[in-house]
Amino acid sequence: MAIDHKYPEVNKEKCIGCGACVSVCPANVFEMKDGKSVVMRPEDCMECGACVANCPQEAIKLVGE
Ligand code: SF4
Numbered sequence: 587m588a589i590d591h592k593y594p595e596v597n598k599e600k601c602i603g604c605g606a607c608v609s610v611c612p613a614n615v616f617e618m619k620d621g622k623s624v625v626m627r628p629e630d631c632m633e634c635g636a637c638v639a640n641c642p643q644e645a646i647k648l649v650g651e
């Protein structure tokens with residue numbers, strides 16, 4: 587999948603499943619699966635940084651270009 591902008595990756599080892607990223611993302615990029623956040627729609631990311639800023643575990647980073 588080629589995406590011409592940044593998008594989030596979740597470190598599953600760090601994620602505690604709080605759901606903050608799901609709540610704050612304006613583009614509905616994340617979904618909770620089995621108690622962890624999963625990046626379901628990276629192509630919809632608008633690079634706003636809200637998920638990174640609101641994750642209490644610093645489990646999210648924006649990657650790609
Ligand atoms: S950077 Fe913004 S749009 Fe992209 S996944 Fe995070 S909260 Fe959603």
Ligand code: SF4
Pocket residue numbers: 596600601602603604605606607608622623640641642643644645646
């Ligand atoms: S905000 Fe961070 S810790 Fe909370 S569900 Fe999302 S990735 Fe996991």
